[in-house]
Amino acid sequence: MTSLATDTNTPHQKGWYRRNEIKLTPWLFLLPGILFFSVYVIVPIFQSFWISFHEWDGLGEKVFVGFDNYERLASDRKFEVSFWNNLKWLFMYLLAIPAGLFIALLLNQKVWGIRLYKSMFFFPFVLSQVVVGLVFSWFYLPREGLLNAVLVMVGMEPVNVLGHPDTATYGIIAAGLWPQTAYCMILYLTGLNAVDPEQVEAARLDGAKGLKMLWYVILPQLRPATFIAFVVTIIGALRSFDLISVMTNGGPFGSTRVLSFFMFEESLSEFGFRMGYGAAIAVVLFMLMLCFIGYFLWSMYQEEKGAH
Amino acid sequence: MTFNLKTTLAALAAGTMLAGPALADGHAKLSGELRIMSDMSNPAPRAAMEGLAAEFGAMHPDLNIELEIVDREAWKTQIRNALTANAPDVINWYAANRMGPYVSAGLFEDISDMYEDGSLPGLDAVKGAMTLDGKQWGVPYTYYQWGIYYREDMFKDLGLVEPVTFDDELANCQKIVDSGKKCYAIGTKFLWTAGGWFDYMNMRTNGFDFHMELARGEVAWTDDRVKETFANWRKIIDMGGYIDDHQSYSWQEALKFMTDGDAASYLIGNFAVPHLREAGLDDTQIDFYQFPTIADVPQGEDAPTDTFHIPANASNKDNARAFLQFVTSADVQTKLNGGDALGQLPVNAASSVDADEFLEQGFEMLSNNAKGGVAQFFDRDFPAEMASMGMEGLQEFMVFPDNLDDILVRLEEARGRIYK
Numbered sequence: 130m131t132s133l134a135t136d137t138n139t140p141h142q143k144g145w146y147r148r149n150e151i152k153l154t155p156w157l158f159l160l161p162g163i164l165f166f167s168v169y170v171i172v173p174i175f176q177s178f179w180i181s182f183h184e185w186d187g188l189g190e191k192v193f194v195g196f197d198n199y200e201r202l203a204s205d206r207k208f209e210v211s212f213w214n215n216l217k218w219l220f221m222y223l224l225a226i227p228a229g230l231f232i233a234l235l236l237n238q239k240v241w242g243i244r245l246y247k248s249m250f251f252f253p254f255v256l257s258q259v260v261v262g263l264v265f266s267w268f269y270l271p272r273e274g275l276l277n278a279v280l281v282m283v284g285m286e287p288v289n290v291l292g293h294p295d296t297a298t299y300g301i302i303a304a305g306l307w308p309q310t311a312y313c314m315i316l317y318l319t320g321l322n323a324v325d326p327e328q329v330e331a332a333r334l335d336g337a338k339g340l341k342m343l344w345y346v347i348l349p350q351l352r353p354a355t356f357i358a359f360v361v362t363i364i365g366a367l368r369s370f371d372l373i374s375v376m377t378n379g380g381p382f383g384s385t386r387v388l389s390f391f392m393f394e395e396s397l398s399e400f401g402f403r404m405g406y407g408a409a410i411a412v413v414l415f416m417l418m419l420c421f422i423g424y425f426l427w428s429m430y431q432e433e434k435g436a437h
Numbered sequence: 438m439t440f441n442l443k444t445t446l447a448a449l450a451a452g453t454m455l456a457g458p459a460l461a462d463g464h465a466k467l468s469g470e471l472r473i474m475s476d477m478s479n480p481a482p483r484a485a486m487e488g489l490a491a492e493f494g495a496m497h498p499d500l501n502i503e504l505e506i507v508d509r510e511a512w513k514t515q516i517r518n519a520l521t522a523n524a525p526d527v528i529n530w531y532a533a534n535r536m537g538p539y540v541s542a543g544l545f546e547d548i549s550d551m552y553e554d555g556s557l558p559g560l561d562a563v564k565g566a567m568t569l570d571g572k573q574w575g576v577p578y579t580y581y582q583w584g585i586y587y588r589e590d591m592f593k594d595l596g597l598v599e600p601v602t603f604d605d606e607l608a609n610c611q612k613i614v615d616s617g618k619k620c621y622a623i624g625t626k627f628l629w630t631a632g633g634w635f636d637y638m639n640m641r642t643n644g645f646d647f648h649m650e651l652a653r654g655e656v657a658w659t660d661d662r663v664k665e666t667f668a669n670w671r672k673i674i675d676m677g678g679y680i681d682d683h684q685s686y687s688w689q690e691a692l693k694f695m696t697d698g699d700a701a702s703y704l705i706g707n708f709a710v711p712h713l714r715e716a717g718l719d720d721t722q723i724d725f726y727q728f729p730t731i732a733d734v735p736q737g738e739d740a741p742t743d744t745f746h747i748p749a750n751a752s753n754k755d756n757a758r759a760f761l762q763f764v765t766s767a768d769v770q771t772k773l774n775g776g777d778a779l780g781q782l783p784v785n786a787a788s789s790v791d792a793d794e795f796l797e798q799g800f801e802m803l804s805n806n807a808k809g810g811v812a813q814f815f816d817r818d819f820p821a822e823m824a825s826m827g828m829e830g831l832q833e834f835m836v837f838p839d840n841l842d843d844i845l846v847r848l849e850e851a852r853g854r855i856y857k
């Protein structure tokens with residue numbers, strides 16, 4: 130009986146939800162995501178801003194200090210070192226892109242067993258960063274390490290890569306490049322699969338060869354892969370933390386700190402719990418990342434526009 | 438909800454059964470709950486802690502003891518959460534300034550009354566390390582000496598004897614260096630080992646009291662007396678006394694230099710002895726001497742103390758107090774610090790020290806030959822931020838002694854900011 134009643138009613142007076150169904154449904158699906166994203170990402174960002182204006186040990190009362198923490202940052206040598214190391218990471222890490230491209234070009238051929246080689250090159254990316262860090266720190270060990278064994282064998286002086294403030298950061302970046310190169314290689318390998326063979330054929334007929342072929346025909350077609358490789362490498366460089374923590378713990382005497390590690394030390398480590406200062410570092414790091422992410426979003430938007 | 442109700446009831450029951458000083462008896466039967474959170478996660482201390490809880494449980498069959506052991510390193514940051522949310526009844530921590538943040542945040546229970554009413558006999562000597570703002574905030578359960586552990590056999594081969602003064606020490610070291618070995622193993626990757634060297638250099642050059650003034654921020658780092666400390670220290674660095682590349686090793690990794698016979702001695706705490714023995718050295722090959730004297734000042738010693746505390750938010754404080762009393766009692770202390778358990782020094786004056794070459798020497802040294810005073814350690818006596826910046830500077834000094842002036846200016850800058 131009831132079903133009959135509803136059947137007759139609905140066509141005349143639709144509920145508010147029914148009328149707006151098309152508009153509302155996507156938001157309903159987005160709601161859980163938006164909720165969690167704001168609770169765990171958006172709100173904490175503003176909380177960090179707020180905490181960075183205070184002096185706070187995480188236990189007692191927050192004391193409002195205005196821009197004091199930022200002023201201290203400006204004259205803090207630890208911050209300066211961390212900032213420059215971040216820049217070193219950013220630029221040196223980009224080497225993973227050409228290196229990955231080179232290996233991808235090398236491996237992009239049909240030889241018996243090529244899959245095995247590909248997976249072996251990809252292997253370091255599968256390893257946890259902690260394992261990579263440990264392996265490299267053994268490799269660099271001043272007396273027993275493989276690197277110094279080789280150096281001594283060819284008659285050179287042994288070096289303590291991680292023990293010297295001038296070389297330690299580069300030593301860690303080299304360790305980071307190992308898995309990052311593998312990542313870029315995979316991106317380019319999939320990109321190379323999508324290269325149009327007809328265009329290559331046409332270019333060949335026109336007499337393009339070697340580097341010219343690569344630069345004018347292959348690379349433009351690899352643009353999406355390059356873009357993604359660029360994004361993941363930049364973000365990877367800014368996120369560098371685990372390798373530093375495992376390999377040098379920020380040392381020797383703080384020369385390998387980057388902003389993220391510095392932030393961790395100030396706010397969460399054994400001798401830390403200066404939450405306000407840590408939050409100020411986090412804000413600076415956030416701004417730095419925002420520049421890059423903003424640029425990426427902008428260029429993605431441009432591309433979308435171009436596609437239409 | 439039921440859980441909360443249960444614990445409240447249990448606390449009530451315990452409270453009525455054992456009001457205040459009735460605890461002095463220590464053998465009154467306890468009931469209810471006792472939640473212990475311990476950081477004794479290394480194998481031997483873990484077994485000792487579990488044994489301790491079991492024994493206490495056997496004494497009080499109606500008491501439901503819940504023991505949770507957390508990783509020792511992780512505990513250093515976890516303690517903050519543990520003290521604030523659903524706090525356990527007994528926790529581990531460290532003496533002296535390390536208690537500071539929790540005392541000032543009101544998270545440690547004031548147990549001065551236990552020291553006053555005589556429920557903790559035999560702890561007078563260690564009371565000072567537990568005192569902040571004139572009150573006592575916990576009890577110690579073990580401590581250990583620092584000093585120079587050396588290869589007796591290597592000393593014999595080179596015809597060296599245990600040095601008494603710094604000049605003897607340097608003369609010894611010169612002979613060791615001339616023989617192609619290093620005088621001291623040290624691993625400064627995690628910085629704190631350098632703090633031990635500074636503690637001793639400063640306490641011997643300027644005395645214990647000066648060292649504590651520096652720790653309390655009352656003396657400038659750029660003071661000439663501090664510079665003198667570093668000048669003395671530099672003598673060892675310049676003669677090549679330390680192993681190379683020590684900034685790349687942890688203290689355990691650096692032990693290998695000593696066990697391999699590449700370095701003759703090691704300034705470290707007594708916790709290194711089991712490692713040396715495990716590496717195959719027997720007691721005829723290793724020995725111990727007190728850090729030699731430099732200036733004519735009473736000797737101060739480092740003897741870090743580990744402690745038990747009751748969180749202010751604990752729910753079964755009476756049971757917890759009974760446990761603290763149990764842990765510090767003379768017999769339990771003797772057993773807990775014996776060679777088959779912790780292998781360290783008991784805190785109770787009425788306890789006996791295990792028959793062990795190193796424990797006996799350490800106990801003798803700390804009882805009779807530390808007239809200056811007993812310090813906790815660089816990273817426990819100095820406030821946290823000063824300690825971390827300081828140790829970083831000390832490591833830099835050990836690698837690049839020429840940077841000293843710059844380091845001291847930096848530390849002085851930090852001092853101006855940290856102590857307010």
